Amino acid sequence: MRRRRYDVVVIGAGTAGLVAGTRLAEAGADVCVVAKGVGSTHLAPATIDLLGYAPDRVAAPMPAIAALAASRPDHPYALIGQTAIAEAAEWFVATAARGALPGYDYIGSLERNLLLPTAVGALKPSALVPETFAAGDSRQLGRLAVVGSAVLRDFHASLCAENLRGAGIDATAIALELELDRADTNTLGLARRFDDPEWRAAFSARLAPLIGSADHVALPATLGLNDPHAVLTDLEARLGRRVFEVATLPPSVPGMRLYEILRQALLAAGGRLVLGAGVVAHQRDGERVASVQTATAGSNTTYEARAFVLAAGGFHSGAITLDSHWRAHEQLLDLPLRGVPEGRQFVASYFDEQPLARAGVAVDAELRASGTANVFVAGASLPGSVSWREASGEGIALASGYRAAQVAAAELGAEVSA
Amino acid sequence: MSELIEVELLRGSLDHCVKCTICETACPVSNASPLFPGPKYAGPQSERYRVAGEPSVDASVDYCSGCGICSQVCPQGVKIAEINAQARNELKTEKGIPLRDRIITRPTWLGRAGTPVAPLANWTLRSKPLRILGEKLLGVHRDAPAPRFAGRRFSRWARGHASPAGRQRIVYFHGCGTEYYEPWEGERVVAVLEHNGFEVVVPKQDCCGLPLQSSGLFDEARSVVRRLAHALGSQLTDEHTLIVGNATSCTLMLKREAREILSLEADAELARVAGRTYDICELLLELHQRGELRTDFRPLPERVAYHAPCQQQGHWIGKPALELLALIPELDVHELNARCCGIAGTYGLKAEKYGIAMAVGRALFDQVGASGAPTVACDSETCRWQITHGTRLPSVHPIDYLYRAYGLGDT
Numbered sequence: 001m002r003r004r005r006y007d008v009v010v011i012g013a014g015t016a017g018l019v020a021g022t023r024l025a026e027a028g029a030d031v032c033v034v035a036k037g038v039g040s041t042h043l044a045p046a047t048i049d050l051l052g053y054a055p056d057r058v059a060a061p062m063p064a065i066a067a068l069a070a071s072r073p074d075h076p077y078a079l080i081g082q083t084a085i086a087e088a089a090e091w092f093v094a095t096a097a098r099g100a101l102p103g104y105d106y107i108g109s110l111e112r113n114l115l116l117p118t119a120v121g122a123l124k125p126s127a128l129v130p131e132t133f134a135a136g137d138s139r140q141l142g143r144l145a146v147v148g149s150a151v152l153r154d155f156h157a158s159l160c161a162e163n164l165r166g167a168g169i170d171a172t173a174i175a176l177e178l179e180l181d182r183a184d185t186n187t188l189g190l191a192r193r194f195d196d197p198e199w200r201a202a203f204s205a206r207l208a209p210l211i212g213s214a215d216h217v218a219l220p221a222t223l224g225l226n227d228p229h230a231v232l233t234d235l236e237a238r239l240g241r242r243v244f245e246v247a248t249l250p251p252s253v254p255g256m257r258l259y260e261i262l263r264q265a266l267l268a269a270g271g272r273l274v275l276g277a278g279v280v281a282h283q284r285d286g287e288r289v290a291s292v293q294t295a296t297a298g299s300n301t302t303y304e305a306r307a308f309v310l311a312a313g314g315f316h317s318g319a320i321t322l323d324s325h326w327r328a329h330e331q332l333l334d335l336p337l338r339g340v341p342e343g344r345q346f347v348a349s350y351f352d353e354q355p356l357a358r359a360g361v362a363v364d365a366e367l368r369a370s371g372t373a374n375v376f377v378a379g380a381s382l383p384g385s386v387s388w389r390e391a392s393g394e395g396i397a398l399a400s401g402y403r404a405a406q407v408a409a410a411e412l413g414a415e416v417s418a
Numbered sequence: 419m420s421e422l423i424e425v426e427l428l429r430g431s432l433d434h435c436v437k438c439t440i441c442e443t444a445c446p447v448s449n450a451s452p453l454f455p456g457p458k459y460a461g462p463q464s465e466r467y468r469v470a471g472e473p474s475v476d477a478s479v480d481y482c483s484g485c486g487i488c489s490q491v492c493p494q495g496v497k498i499a500e501i502n503a504q505a506r507n508e509l510k511t512e513k514g515i516p517l518r519d520r521i522i523t524r525p526t527w528l529g530r531a532g533t534p535v536a537p538l539a540n541w542t543l544r545s546k547p548l549r550i551l552g553e554k555l556l557g558v559h560r561d562a563p564a565p566r567f568a569g570r571r572f573s574r575w576a577r578g579h580a581s582p583a584g585r586q587r588i589v590y591f592h593g594c595g596t597e598y599y600e601p602w603e604g605e606r607v608v609a610v611l612e613h614n615g616f617e618v619v620v621p622k623q624d625c626c627g628l629p630l631q632s633s634g635l636f637d638e639a640r641s642v643v644r645r646l647a648h649a650l651g652s653q654l655t656d657e658h659t660l661i662v663g664n665a666t667s668c669t670l671m672l673k674r675e676a677r678e679i680l681s682l683e684a685d686a687e688l689a690r691v692a693g694r695t696y697d698i699c700e701l702l703l704e705l706h707q708r709g710e711l712r713t714d715f716r717p718l719p720e721r722v723a724y725h726a727p728c729q730q731q732g733h734w735i736g737k738p739a740l741e742l743l744a745l746i747p748e749l750d751v752h753e754l755n756a757r758c759c760g761i762a763g764t765y766g767l768k769a770e771k772y773g774i775a776m777a778v779g780r781a782l783f784d785q786v787g788a789s790g791a792p793t794v795a796c797d798s799e800t801c802r803w804q805i806t807h808g809t810r811l812p813s814v815h816p817i818d819y820l821y822r823a824y825g826l827g828d829t
Binding site: 182 | 494
């Protein structure tokens with residue numbers, strides 16, 4: 001009953017899964033990405049942070065990655081290697097540049113982090129950022145106006161500006177009156193307004209007299225979904241200032257754009273995407289995973305493949321769980337884990353590193369899951385990093401997705417195009 | 419499992435909600451209208467305040483169209499659309515079901531009444547004064563897309579059609595759209611299946627109950643879907659026989675929605691039918707991957723835009739129609755990105771929801787226009803009627819292209 005067959009099945013539709021799927025399809029493999037739902041893109045700022053803290057703030061990510069890899073050979077970056085990291089970044093920038101959203105390029109470099117204001121007015125190091133974020137680099141800010149509105153409860157301009165002033169930036173807050181006929185306005189609702197040129201014109205007309213002497217204008221990351229390049233260009237022309245986005249709470253509008261760029265890259269390369277298809281069982285043939293079964297209406301569907309990429313996430317997505325008996329378990333393919341401490345170990349301080357934080361699916365130097373011949377692991381399923389402290393999550397997702405595709409393609413005998 | 423336990427299990431899935439808002443980004447209705455606050459708000463959040471025997475907390479759940487996209491995109495497995503369907507049922511039970519909803523949710527009654535008098539019925543459905551009257555008296559929007567009675571029934575054709583013995587039996591579930599409005603789609607499905615060596619049987623059958631279910635008439639829906647499951651299930655005489663349908667909403671009802679939303683998981687006959695039911699494109703793609711689909715396609719040098727309807731997406735099988743259309747030489751296929759055409763079965767017919775349905779469909783209609791395609795392929799009939807209503811372009815089932823590329827229309 002219900003059986004599909006592909007060269008490779010990628011499990012997970014976050015950044016790591018979509019990158020791996022796209023790269024494999026570009027290499028000529030017959031690829032299907034299956035996922036329980038939409039992945040992490042919609043929840044993250046969509047900046048590609050390679051390495052922000054190690055543990056001090058990182059100015060130049062690539063040299064810092066080299067040092068990190070030398071000191072922590074179990075870190076994902078040590079396994080992926082600098083060559084693949086650099087190639088992945090270059091590929092990503094090129095893919096975004098010719099992608100679904102014309103003009104909406106990713107910019108930055110691996111040699112120098114940008115320092116971008118967050119919604120609470122901290123400064124976050126990021127390597128590659130959407131063009132709508134770029135003008136926020138704190139080293140080039142003069143006088144900054146941070147714009148918010150009471151209708152958008154997830155962004156507080158005064159909090160952002162106050163903390164930025166504490167960091168030495170000349171920032172003031174502007175509270176703009178907006179009428180939105182929704183009970184539950186969020187960033188997405190505002191982004192759809194910005195897509196409308198007339199609304200944008202009215203918005204600019206209302207904002208312009210309030211900006212004063214500021215030379216930069218910060219807005220919550222809501223500058224449209226369909227054509228953010230046009231929205232940015234239009235606002236900068238109307239306001240006569242540099243304009244940039246500040247990442248907000250979910251739903252992440254730039255994350256939705258990133259998903260669309262990667263999704264369309266996957267489809268354009270000939271890959272398939274099946275959403276709703278959570279993996280519920282699998283079959284093994286010795287060291288090989290022969291097939292997985294996904295939840296399909298009516299009865300499960302069996303997906304046979306020669307290789308699998310596991311990019312389903314870690315504890316946050318539920319792909320790895322910990323039960324009340326302190327048993328950690330990889331839920332999809334029953335793979336052995338690494339980095340789970342013995343006994344019940346938690347540290348009391350919320351912002352300290354938890355002993356469990358580095359747990360993940362055990363892999364060899366080629367990201368192959370331990371005990372398997374044909375399962376490659378990417379993204380937050382990997383052990384060895386504490387991505388939220390390192391500001392490395394998207395970088396690891398991108399680079400490991402890229403690298404997992406490379407080794408899986410080699411395994412299949414397909415040729416990976418440069 | 420008792421019905422109460424089933425409802426509680428469904429509700430229990432809301433504890434997996436982490437408030438990530440991914441469902442809100444995908445909801446076609448809340449992105450087009452402020453009247454529906456969104457699946458997270460109306461679903462997992464409001465559900466905590468719904469107590470059995472107490473008044474419904476939020477009437478806005480009636481504006482959920484039941485498209486099911488929220489459940490599909492949820493990375494945590496929360497049964498958002500299903501929770502909302504049950505809440506809507508409670509609301510309707512409390513407030514009373516309008517006469518309109520008792521009528522438009524009965525495609526069999528309408529089909530049987532309209533077919534013998536098709537010219538008159540079609541004239542009535544297209545007469546502005548009568549439609550205005552219908553809106554005033556019943557609340558069916560005057561401009562809502564109305565299908566055209568074919569004046570003949572597919573089942574009559576099927577009774578006179580002898581399917582040659584083949585390698586495998588297929589029980590064809592044609593649904594009401596094929597039966598009363600588009601009998602030619604059924605004839606094409608049968609021809610394509612027979613071309614690939616299947617023997618097709620067409621048992622006497624009736625509605626799947628989806629319109630009743632989506633308007634909150636659960637008891638009626640249960641009896642209707644059970645009757646259908648029996649009609650189809652009694653044909654599953656050997657372990658290889660499959661049920662195949664071309665209406666993705668109706669096959670989804672059989673596969674999953676009736677069992678989950680109507681709390682019929684314990685119904686063994688329905689479970690057996692669900693496990694054996696295939697969408698036509700799902701089956702043909704599987705056949706192709708096994709190397710068994712005939713690919714004697716002639717070129718079709720034309721352009722087509724393809725829209726995967728929400729309820730097709732709810733099968734969680736991807737877009738098999740796209741992979742099939744890609745097999746046809748010279749056919750230029752444009753995949754449409756917009757999520758929903760707005761109609762959601764009977765949702766967009768209702769006077770108070772027609773405007774929302776058209777607003778939801780706007781992005782799709784615009785994309786169709788931009789594609790430059792003269793025709794839109796789509797797996798669900800009510801969506802096809804809405805697309806034609808919104809674009810003035812013909813819309814057909816993707817199987818039509820296979821039928822033509824096989825040269826089956828020539829004889």
